[in-house]
Amino acid sequence: MQSLLRYLSEIFGNAFQQAGMDSSYGDVVISARADLGQFQCNGALAAAKAARQNPRAVAESVLANVSPREIFADLSLAGPGFINITLTDQFVAKRLRAAAADARLGCEATPHPEAIVVDYGGANVAKSMHIGHLRSAIIGESIKRILRFTGHNVLGDVHLGDWGLQMGMLITELRRHQPDLPYFNPEFSGPYPEESPVTIEDLEQLYPAASARAKSDTEAMEQSRQATAELQAGRPGYLALWLHFVGVSIAVLRRDYGSLGVTFDLWLGESDAQPQIPTMVQQLRAAGFAELSEGAEVIQLPPASEDEREIPPLILVKSDGGAMYGTTDLATIQLRVEELYADRILYVVDARQSLHFEQVFRAARRTGIAGHAKLEHLTFGTMNGTDGRPFKTRAGGTMKLHDLVELIQTEAIQKMEEAKIGAEYPDQEREEIVRMVGVGSLKYADLSNHRTSDYVFDPEKFVRFEGKTGAYLLYAAVRMKSILRKAADQGFAPGEILPPTDAERELALLLTRLPDEVEYAADRRAPNYLCEYAYNLAQAFSRFYDRCHILREENVALRGSWLALVKLCLDQLTTTLELLGMEVPERM
């Protein structure tokens, strides 16, 4: 089914065309003046300007050409040339019946499906996830779901930080503590132990220690570089050790991402691109893209057109022969294009990496590595504390993701106790509710900000469950479920959706919007639009709920219509929340 705005825009586009003007002027949008109409078309103003005509006269002639007319309860001209549009209740009801009968709730799948890789998460081996990893995971997960829902073939890749200097640091640091391990003995011929010599706790201690040491001690840094080079050259002991680091880390990452409802199709990492690098570099040299500069090999990236700016070259090979992360990213693009047949690769990464991605993308396009694939850096802003500085705990440290999830769930438990809700629920169900409410609140708080803006991360505030919060949305959905359950118990079934009256018109109109809202969010890769829509739905439902006592309604047809409306509302809200990565409990 064609989306409503598209359908209306087509009608007005045709009307403009018949009046001798471009159909693009026919764009219909939600009205900014609900008192004057449900929708509006402003194209006559722009068309009049282009044609040097009187805008009201243009609007008049367009109005005369509008067809079909019977779906409109009112079409009127206002102000300098606005066309205000109000649909008949019959037509609205017809749209809703069609949406309710459709498995996709009236959302058409894209006619041009692409193979899309979404690169998000970005966790590192040996570092436990902290709140700095939150946004990429939450935003990336939502964008993945949205694009998948719109009909694309989407693969989510965690793209682990499992390679590079940090690995060398870990190796040297561990050697410092346990030099007798067989991994460090060049004479050792294997096999190496299957059991990891370190736990995740060990790694989390080792990493900051190693990092600090390398920063202050040039000799330690040199050793780390050396170890990194040897690892990359394939020294068996180091490789075996590294595999343990990765294995131990992934187990914990799966748990942490899992607790957020974030799942990946691919658990690839920087290391997976390494085998690709030597031949790729050879190809680039052969094709004349590599250039010697200050001992390193670089790819120059001069502007190719006026809208490109000067940017520094991409370092392809360091002066010590090693690869930089830009090289790894290039090789990863090559892999995704050649082996995953990616048409498009999206990177959900902090805005501070903008320059890096600009370099990588430009290099990938110039050299042909990207092929026909489109590359997009979907930036997101920094999470600051209430003081406007990057977020820190009271103790001044970074808050671990695990602790944050726990904190917010503790709060959910407290809220339920205060409201005297769920005391009689089985323990397991109550735990599930707490998880869904806690994680949902956290995600909604994050996603309702536009992804590109920096925002203040205030746990005290996110934990509140009143107002425009995830908990409010879940609460609304749960009330819908409750009504439908009680209706079924009493033998009341949803019936045919009738033309809305004043009591439910607001809700009914909102329910015609899902396809346009999803498309809007998908086009902009911006989940916050869906957050807004979900909130509007929940609010419109709550008002309707307050005004109309559904189960007490004695008119069977009306009650059936209302129940069908609740059902459709629940389906749409659930779908929208799913696209945001939120789960709805049966009751709460």
Place this chain on the structure above:
RNA sequence: GCGCCCGUAGCUCAGCAGGAUAGAGCAACAGCCUUCUAAGCUGUGGGUCACUGGUUCGAAUCCAGUCGGGCGCGCCA
């Protein structure tokens, strides 16, 4: 120095491919539970959209400049 992003209500944020009277939540104040879950609903007050200029019939939205804030800028990732 160069570049990127951002200044909207007391606070946190939407809105920005130009459109009519700039929205929401929180906070403040006033109401609504013998009725489908009050984590709810209703109402009131609160804004020179940082500033200046420009483009336009029309600018929070586009352009230029100024001020203020954040971030980034070749061998870490």
